[in-house]
Amino acid sequence: MLKTLTTDFELDLEADVLVIGGGPAGTWAAWSAASSGARVILVDKGYCGTTGCAAASGNGVWYVPPDPEARETAKASRESLGGFLSDRNWMDRVLNQTYTNVNQLAEWGYPFPTDDEGKPYRRSLQGPEYMRLMRRQIQRAGVKILDNSPALELLVDDDGAVAGATGVNRQTGTKWIVRSQSTIIATGGCAFLSKALGCNVLTGDGYLMAAEAGAEMSGMEFSNAYGISPAFSSVTKTLFYNWATFTYEDGTIIPGASSHRRSVIAQTLLQQPVYAIIDKAAESMRASMRLAQPNFFLPFDRAGIDPFTQRFPVTLRLEGTVRGTGGIRIVDESCASSVRGLYAAGDAATRELICGGFTGGGSHNAAWAISSGYWSGKSAAEYTRSLGEHKTQRQVKGVGEVGLQSGSARTLATNEIIQAVQAEVFPYEKNYFRTEQGLTESLGRLNHLWQELRNSQVTSEKELPRVREAAAMVATARWMYSSAIERKETRGMHKHLDYPELDANQQHHLISGGLDHVWVKSQPLNSKEKSESKIGALV
Amino acid sequence: MIELVSESRCIKCNICVNICPTNVFDRVPDAPPTIARQSDCQTCYMCELYCPVDALYVAPESDMQTSVNEAELAEVGLLGSYRENIGWGHKRTSTAKADQTFQILKQMK
Ligand SMILES: Cc1cc2nc3c(=O)[nH]c(=O)nc-3n(C[C@H](O)[C@H](O)[C@H](O)COP(=O)(O)OP(=O)(O)OC[C@H]3O[C@@H](n4cnc5c(N)ncnc54)[C@H](O)[C@@H]3O)c2cc1C
Ligand code: SF4
Ligand code: SF4
Numbered sequence: 001m002l003k004t005l006t007t008d009f010e011l012d013l014e015a016d017v018l019v020i021g022g023g024p025a026g027t028w029a030a031w032s033a034a035s036s037g038a039r040v041i042l043v044d045k046g047y048c049g050t051t052g053c054a055a056a057s058g059n060g061v062w063y064v065p066p067d068p069e070a071r072e073t074a075k076a077s078r079e080s081l082g083g084f085l086s087d088r089n090w091m092d093r094v095l096n097q098t099y100t101n102v103n104q105l106a107e108w109g110y111p112f113p114t115d116d117e118g119k120p121y122r123r124s125l126q127g128p129e130y131m132r133l134m135r136r137q138i139q140r141a142g143v144k145i146l147d148n149s150p151a152l153e154l155l156v157d158d159d160g161a162v163a164g165a166t167g168v169n170r171q172t173g174t175k176w177i178v179r180s181q182s183t184i185i186a187t188g189g190c191a192f193l194s195k196a197l198g199c200n201v202l203t204g205d206g207y208l209m210a211a212e213a214g215a216e217m218s219g220m221e222f223s224n225a226y227g228i229s230p231a232f233s234s235v236t237k238t239l240f241y242n243w244a245t246f247t248y249e250d251g252t253i254i255p256g257a258s259s260h261r262r263s264v265i266a267q268t269l270l271q272q273p274v275y276a277i278i279d280k281a282a283e284s285m286r287a288s289m290r291l292a293q294p295n296f297f298l299p300f301d302r303a304g305i306d307p308f309t310q311r312f313p314v315t316l317r318l319e320g321t322v323r324g325t326g327g328i329r330i331v332d333e334s335c336a337s338s339v340r341g342l343y344a345a346g347d348a349a350t351r352e353l354i355c356g357g358f359t360g361g362g363s364h365n366a367a368w369a370i371s372s373g374y375w376s377g378k379s380a381a382e383y384t385r386s387l388g389e390h391k392t393q394r395q396v397k398g399v400g401e402v403g404l405q406s407g408s409a410r411t412l413a414t415n416e417i418i419q420a421v422q423a424e425v426f427p428y429e430k431n432y433f434r435t436e437q438g439l440t441e442s443l444g445r446l447n448h449l450w451q452e453l454r455n456s457q458v459t460s461e462k463e464l465p466r467v468r469e470a471a472a473m474v475a476t477a478r479w480m481y482s483s484a485i486e487r488k489e490t491r492g493m494h495k496h497l498d499y500p501e502l503d504a505n506q507q508h509h510l511i512s513g514g515l516d517h518v519w520v521k522s523q524p525l526n527s528k529e530k531s532e533s534k535i536g537a538l539v
Numbered sequence: 540m541i542e543l544v545s546e547s548r549c550i551k552c553n554i555c556v557n558i559c560p561t562n563v564f565d566r567v568p569d570a571p572p573t574i575a576r577q578s579d580c581q582t583c584y585m586c587e588l589y590c591p592v593d594a595l596y597v598a599p600e601s602d603m604q605t606s607v608n609e610a611e612l613a614e615v616g617l618l619g620s621y622r623e624n625i626g627w628g629h630k631r632t633s634t635a636k637a638d639q640t641f642q643i644l645k646q647m648k
Contacts, residue, residue, distance in 0.1 A: 046562075047558040051585075129625070171562065197582075241648060
């Protein structure tokens with residue numbers, strides 16, 4: 001049954017560039033590849049335009065006009081937070097490209113507001129509007145979109161170069177294959193089905209597929225982003241909690257708790273519920289807040305809570321690598337991975353290059369998706385052109401393993417595996433506050449889960465997308481914790497209780513990879529401008 | 540989680556089936572779509588935005604089911620309220636133009 005997946009395709013297509021994932025990174029990639037003259041196919045698990053975390057939310061963008069002083073401030077602002085792992089050259093590139101592309105959005109008709117001096121204000125994009133526009137633009141550029149069509153595995157040619165992907169339409173069951181000269185992974189990060197806003201399509205599928213083709217990860221220890229949300233709701237938006245007071249159930253203030261000091265909130269949540277009230281926002285601010293992020297207020301309005309005058313329980317939901325910074329390692333300015341023909345963009349790619357080890361939430365993430373998307377599309381199109389004529393007629397094979405190949409007839413209990421991996425990555429005491437012992441124990445259980453996945457078989461093809469998600473989550477968690485064990489210090493978002501200090505000798509990246517045998521190695525920073533300071537902020 | 544497909548409002552266009560990121564709905568010939576995989580709903584509210592006739596209601600609770608009453612929701616104006624807030628729909632203009640993030644960031648420390 002399983003091998004039929006690579007032989008029996010009802011939809012058999014060819015492209016110069018295949019883009020997997022249709023969020024901001026994927027749509028920018030598709031647009032720039034198509035604008036460079038490539039024939040582009042974009043596939044998405046969901047519906048390009050509504051799926052992914054940008055569509056569902058609001059996006060502050062790292063949009064900084066080319067004024068040297070403003071740019072300098074922008075670059076300096078989070079270097080220490082990121083533990084001095086970012087690269088100023090990449091920051092400059094991203095600032096330049098984002099500025100150009102966001103201006104392009106204005107030309108395409110995105111309805112940017114004007115500020116109180118009457119100047120256009122372009123630092124914020126409302127998700128539904130932004131992604132609806134991106135879908136329209138890539139269609140205009142001639143990109144063919146396959147919605148509801150998760151990719152399940154990559155194709156590789158005899159030389160090991162990536163040559164497309166296969167997948168399935170989850171509504172019709174139609175199997176598809178796209179043979180392409182180059183492939184871009186833009187599948188977002190991994191939030192482990194935590195129900196953080198827009199994140200349940202983000203299960204690390206792209207990491208798994210890339211690793212099966214031989215790609216490497218970087219920065220996976222910086223994968224523990226948690227967003228504040230009302231306890232009952234999915235809306236993890238932290239900006240407005242800047243004006244919140246956090247209290248215990250009896251209304252007394254929790255010392256030190258703030259949107260910036262989330263660790264205090266996490267600590268408290270381990271013992272008892274935490275409440276918030278956004279009472280520090282002045283009346284005029286409240287109106288602005290509603291106009292800035294209408295979806296922040298949706299759960300409150302529907303639950304009958306006035307967040308400015310009434311206390312409500314909050315929680316921290318895992319956003320993993322969606323707002324963490326790790327992902328597929330980028331080897332050069334083209335956004336190439338370490339495997340030929342394979343590029344990565346957005347949350348699927350490591351964002352350490354501009355954020356170091358700390359989330360780029362609120363601005364850098366959106367900018368990274370735009371610029372890495374744009375570059376990967378352009379480079380993939382160029383790469384395809386460089387292949388010339390002999391590019392056709394390649395022998396290709398699928399390289400997906402778990403769920404697609406199988407050694408025994410044991411049936412997979414997919415839901416149990418998903419719950420088991422969540423039990424290792426959700427709890428604050430395991431993932432937020434890390435210890436050598438905790439990480440080692442978790443990793444033992446995760447390795448066991450991987451073995452279980454490896455040794456069993458899906459009972460019906462309908463289950464395949466979910467099984468692949470489960471496998472991707474387990475693989476992601478193993479790279480995360482294996483890297484976290486190697487980083488014996490506290491840096492960026494990686495908070496190691498046994499090593500609470502930043503160690504100047506560990507100012508390097510951690511590269512990881514492998515499936516049955518996970519490995520981790522350190523890699524020196526490329527940056528010529530290494531930071532003088534060795535003191536990192538603990539957040 | 541998604542809690543309501545209004546039988547009386549739905550025009551059976553199946554847009555929600557097509558656009559739901561987590562494939563929660565199933566199409567049904569000559570009938571409104573069904574909520575086939577409710578526990579997969581990620582409470583992203585996108586279906587509400589794309590439903591042309593405000594026939595859907597997504598309750599704010601993301602981890603548990605709740606019961607809703609269509610008449611009450613309509614009465615208090617919650618059916619289609621998000622679409623109205625962001626200015627989507629017939630004869631409305633996107634409120635993205637009124638985004639006041641600049642006011643907020645000005646006051647950030
Ligand atoms: C609530 C929230 C608020 C945020 N606010 C901000 C902000 O203000 N500023 C900021 O800079 N960043 C913000 N972020 C982060 C930002 O949204 C992301 O960094 C950005 O959207 C990443 O874009 P992307 O295209 O890489 O991924 P996504 O937008 O997540 O898109 C990934 C796409 O890949 C698809 N996909 C996944 N697996 C497969 C598969 N197997 N086959 C095919 N397709 C697949 C998904 O369906 C999805 O469409 C926020 C995130 C969240 C969750
Ligand atoms: S989008 Fe609205 S009208 Fe169309 S099928 Fe869904 S519920 Fe019915
Ligand atoms: S809220 Fe989102 S996930 Fe839930 S049914 Fe609607 S579109 Fe689907």
